[in-house]
Amino acid sequence: GAGVSQSPSNKVTEKGKDVELRCDPISGHTALYWYRQRLGQGLEFLIYFQGNSAPDKSGLPSDRFSAERTGESVSTLTIQRTQQEDSAVYLCASSLDGTYGYTFGSGTRLTVV
């Protein structure tokens, strides 16, 4: 597609439920990133995928967070047993090869009540 697409754009969930966030990167982009942006704060790195290499999961805040990507296509970020502190905007970005420009999606605003 023309840009990075994320769905849903908004998600309200009850504490303790699992949620799945989706990212469709730009076609042909081998690198994909997930970031978290809490209200009034900067972007926090979560995970990085590059082609078929093992992902860099060093930014995942707990074992409740996991992410998958099949090849160079769609990625899903899963948060299990959501907590209120998980409330944030989750941003996905893709890049042609992880070196130059990064294109961001509009994000998923997650609210845990």
Next chain:
Amino acid sequence: AQSVAQPEDQVNVAEGNPLTVKCTYSVSGNPYLFWYVQYPNRGLQFLLKYITGDNLVKGSYGFEAEFNKSQTSFHLKKPSALVSDSALYFCAVRDIDDYKLSFGAGTTVTVRA
């Protein structure tokens, strides 16, 4: 390790006046530097980047930034600000030998008419 500092949480200027948003960085090697802008309820939009070459980089919407290696700075500038420039601005850096993009905490710019 790499990091970015945006020392000002907020910048307020009158329309027509020059706008400067400060950014300093720290990387172990050579940097790739980026500026992004975020409008309310929108994703991040790319403004400009420094990879190599001229220290003065020109980008979208009349913005420019100057790479200063000795001061490890990459300040964003616009000669004449518009009310529509009011937004949240993020500086980002990655080491040339890394792939992870690190963001500053962001600077809120308000341009008053």
